[in-house]
Amino acid sequence: MVTERGLQVLRAIVQDYVDTHEPVGSRTIVERHAFGVSAATIRNDMALLEDEELITAPHTSSGRVPTDKGYRVFVDHLAELRPLTHAQRAAISSFLEGPTDLDDVLMRTVRALTQVTGQVAIVQYPSFEQASVSHVELVNLGGGRVLVVVVTDTGRVSQRLALVHDELDDTDIVRLRALFGDLVVRRSVREGAQRVGALLADDEASAADGSAPDGATRAIARVLAEELDEFRQDRLLLAGAANLARRESDFRGSIYPLLEAIEEQVTLLRLMGEMVADEHGLAASIGRENEPFGLSEASVVTSDYDATGGTARVGVLGPTRMDYPSNLASVRAVARYLSRMLDDDENAR
Structure with missing residues (x-):
């Protein structure tokens, strides 16, 4: 069982690894984070995290990196999402300003989200089967x-x-x-x-x-x-596929399955349809959890947005080494903007 300090050490490892892309050692944690304990104590905490398969050593005599399971525990124990910066909020509002119809709104949505997160942005069309x-x-x-x-x-x-x-x-x-x-x-x-x-x-x-x-x-x-x-068909809009190529080093294997999923859409629609959202409408599917969909080296985070006749999802797709607090905050913020715009448009008609 992971202790409270163990969770804090895991949080530090995830944050530092996402920021630096370098394995994280006990001395680095002591220097960067105010734990108030020695490097030896942190090493013991890291050993327990390794026993729980939450972190691993990529090679001998190195620091540690999070496993997919470690990312999952990190996301499940997030105390709070990282607030969006003023620049991020400005980017979202400027992209979503003055759209003319739903297709335009959703296209602006994925463009805004990929710019803010640097990931592949995805938005699901609402179901129109019951629309008139x-x-x-x-x-x-x-x-x-x-x-x-x-x-x-x-x-x-x-x-x-x-x-x-x-x-x-x-x-x-x-x-x-x-x-x-x-x-x-x-x-x-x-x-x-x-x-x-x-x-x-x-x-x-x-x-x-x-x-x-x-x-x-x-x-x-x-x-x-x-x-x-x-x-009547489920459909997605995507933007930012080129970000996968720019971050190819974050993937252990080929990015081809991700590119194929983006092109075909059916896999992503199935995956997003099976993700279980929390009470805030947020959901994350991480690494090996996506193995049934052939996307075991990728993570998807989404947020529900309200549309006439129900809800749909907006999210991002990227490597497991992603900034989960920031990306979850971004998809939630964009979902709220989108819900508000669609509601305003509905009331205006």
Whole structure:
């Protein structure tokens, strides 16, 4: 069992190792931290920590470095998160100032977080399955091209080009807009997707109204179905992948599994979905805890943020040798900014 002073020694080792990337010895701890005991006493505490597999010697006659288990105990016993500096808070607020829609908000969020932490920043889109479609707009671009714009009551906006292969006039656009508006507006994304799917499944449905060419109706319906289906999918936005390459020396093996997880997203979505948050909405998954996801050399810290219809997560991905107090404080601060912005936007509508 680790004593209170043992936890303090572990905290000192983690902090010094994160700061210096050098193994930490007992003499260094005595010099840098006010324990009020001798180096010999600290060595005894370190021996007990090593017995508990919380620290290890990377090579003979060296200082000690934290193990993944040691990082876990350190995070679980954090007395408080490190306050953000004025510069960090200013960076977050300036990045998140004046966004125009949810996609823009979330893109600004990951850019702010990667700048503040120096890690790969991740934000999870809220689930839009229960969101309602508030507006469908069709814009005739000519040459058989129609821009399909879908807006939800949660602020999500998508726009996609439909190739209808027919030249449409204003009357056609008005009628098609009314057709698809009646089909999906003021309905949930799930119900809207089902209704558009039913339209596509019925060979005669697209011509039943008689108000627009069948080919145009079906082309726009296919695009609308794909957009509504994408609204229902779990999705991430990421920024700062280049930080992994800059910190490659922090990884014992290849960073390729991390880059693959960033590209594929499915692994990160599963991992973030299984992380258990504390009463403050914070969660951390460290090193070998991520082995089932092929990310045993990485850590992920996240914070929940509030969005219409539930919560989602924002966080950072990086090596196990990371500044956990600062990174946890950063993701919590960004999550709070994001929750407040989305709430303000919801109240404004």
